[in-house]
Amino acid sequence: MTAGSPGAAGNAAPARLRELRGRELAAALRTDTADRAAELAARGTAPHLAVVTATADESSAWYVRSIARSAEKAGLECTVVDLGPGAAESGIRARLRTLSADPTVHGIILQTPLPAGARLEDLASAIDPVKDVDGANPLSLGRLAAGLPAFAPATAEAVVALLDHHKIPLAGRHAVVVGRSTVVGKPAAHLLLDRDATVTVCHSRTTDLAALTRTADVLIAAVGRPRLITADHVGEGAVVIDVGTNVTEDGSLVGDVDPAAGARAGALTPVPGGVGPVTTALLLQHTVRAALTL
Amino acid sequence: MTAGSPGAAGNAAPARLRELRGRELAAALRTDTADRAAELAARGTAPHLAVVTATADESSAWYVRSIARSAEKAGLECTVVDLGPGAAESGIRARLRTLSADPTVHGIILQTPLPAGARLEDLASAIDPVKDVDGANPLSLGRLAAGLPAFAPATAEAVVALLDHHKIPLAGRHAVVVGRSTVVGKPAAHLLLDRDATVTVCHSRTTDLAALTRTADVLIAAVGRPRLITADHVGEGAVVIDVGTNVTEDGSLVGDVDPAAGARAGALTPVPGGVGPVTTALLLQHTVRAALTL
Incomplete structure (x- = not known):
């Protein structure tokens, strides 16, 4: 029965379906993130998110552009490192290690899909857990499961x-x-x-x-x-x-x-x-949190 | 209704309760472990398990003795490192690091209970994952959850x-x-x-x-x-x-x-x-596996 359908003309009115919108929460998270990013900027630190991609997938490209746009709006720097769909696992891993060691980078995301045969869970081990803002490193998942501080996906x-x-x-x-x-x-x-x-x-x-x-x-x-x-x-x-x-x-x-x-x-x-807009807002929030602790 | 009770005198006989014993499986695992330990010994490596305890708990002491006995029977070396119930977290962590770095040690267990305030999940991060034969390091749990090779608890x-x-x-x-x-x-x-x-x-x-x-x-x-x-x-x-x-x-x-x-x-x-005897047998099996790969 759909809400308000004629069949419900009896006693109890059918419950109205509640829409659990994410945009308001996402906006509130973004405002908070922008405030903290501004504080950091005032102290000379630009919170910086690096997104590593190795795919020609169109919906992935769309998602990465939307992250980059949101980051910019919130006052975060966002670098997209496009290694192309032919990238070797060793090359992806090496780049994640370089970014992990780079003191100007605070958050690192490895975008999926990955080249055939490569596994996110495996490659993400190369992301420093303190910069693992999308909780992809198995150590982050383990710490989460163990009730220890970690970034959740x-x-x-x-x-x-x-x-x-x-x-x-x-x-x-x-x-x-x-x-x-x-x-x-x-x-x-x-x-x-x-x-x-x-x-x-x-x-x-x-x-x-x-x-x-x-x-x-x-x-x-x-x-x-x-x-x-x-x-x-x-x-x-x-x-x-x-x-x-x-x-x-x-x-x-x-x-x-x-x-x-x-x-x-x-x-x-x-x-x-x-869920979508909240996810993107949380990625940026995580990046600013990482910048505050690094 | 208990199995074989008179009330079941009708058509279907009541199902008999099957006892899922662990001792036979444990014995088979121990035999396999002892064989591998003997092979390793022939090559000059004594598989070596270190059990770190920091408690006066009686049932823990009983369990540790039973592990040590089983290890000895299977041809493994077992060292119990008793730090006492007053051990500081820093001391426990330092000892786990020392054992992780010790090439003669292949498996490390941190026994619970721990001194008040200390958390296994936190301290076990100091156990090298390749020696983490009881899967206590959060990285082991994360790798397990991610479908990557790791020792399970x-x-x-x-x-x-x-x-x-x-x-x-x-x-x-x-x-x-x-x-x-x-x-x-x-x-x-x-x-x-x-x-x-x-x-x-x-x-x-x-x-x-x-x-x-x-x-x-x-x-x-x-x-x-x-x-x-x-x-x-x-x-x-x-x-x-x-x-x-x-x-x-x-x-x-x-x-x-x-x-x-x-x-x-x-x-x-x-x-x-x-479950108990199988657990102990698996700890020893993990230690021999660790010794084979280290």
Whole structure:
């Protein structure tokens, strides 16, 4: 039943679907980051983010441009180091080491996709953890899981930041994460556990996915398959966070959640305009934090 | 209903409870380890495990003696470095660094409990990951989560090794881990995910624990509370792995699972004699593996 549908003409009005927008939170984070960047600049330090890419992928290029634009607006320096799709692993690793050793660089991101055969988890070991603003170095993930200070992957942190911003409680609630990637699913699970949620991680091999996801108070879709999560996967009134940013053939952006799932959900993030802008804002915030401690 | 109870005199005979013993697997692992240790000895290398303790805890002392005995039997050298319960964090860290740099030492364990205020996750960062045979360094956990080679905490690995030994399938099944510790619950969750199980992590803040654990095909109790898991927590025919080794006032060992839960479980590990002996055997196996690669 969609909100306000005629079938609900009885007693209880159908719950309105709450849209968990990310733009306001992202704007607040950017303002805070810009303020701190200005302070640093006054002391002679320009917070500096380096983005290493080794791909000809169009949506990656689009994302990198959007990071660079946001960085510039917030008063951060952003250098894009484009090694090209033919880059060798050794070359990528060497560049990450050089940037890690460069005192004028405070944050380092290694953009995906990578050349065939190269693995982010492996190469990111070459990023100094204090500059690992997208939490890609396995040491960052391990420290996160162990409850020690570390940068979380920005997307995973954006999930929890959005839930907090919209005052959605997590302690004692059942969070179901669909997707077990090292960059989103696993770190999101750790962040949610750290907030006292009971956490289930589902994936492509899960038997009867919909039966499991329907038990979620908070459902995180982070699987990278357009509209995999339908109304059938969502419990009545559940909070649904859509991490998916799938580019369709006509160039538009669709999430992992079918918008029709909003008929059952109590709250849902839009795509675009949900997790995405918060992720970018957190990357910049991390970079300024790194600049403050380095 | 207990296995073979008169109430089952109808059609289907009640399933017999399968005891998932660990001693046979532990013995097989020890034999393999002893063979490799002998090979190494023939080449002039004595595989050498160092156990650092900083506690007056009796059950810890008992465990350390049992590791030392097993090591000796398998042909490994074992040095217990007892820093005493008053040891300072800086002293423990310095000793772990010295042992990491010592070419005659192949495996290093930092025993818990630690002096008040000291955290295993923090201190274990000083253990060289190639000698981190109990997977205590956060880098080991991060690499494990990222699917990169690393030593898993022996207890967590013992859970999966026992399931494999008893030919219990994991892919697509629902594994519920009770306990979110860095040494057992979290790494066990990663190992189970890596085996394509759907994984839920529960803990002290979980709402209606029994309702959740009853949905488990495979239930892992790793919470450290005697007999917390009762028959009410176990689904009919579920496989139950009891990681608990709680020492009672009279000095006996009891698990996290009430033996009465065996009335509903399809399979259950004994305590003692289940996960424990496999854990010790894996620690020694890891040490020999480290000696082979160093």
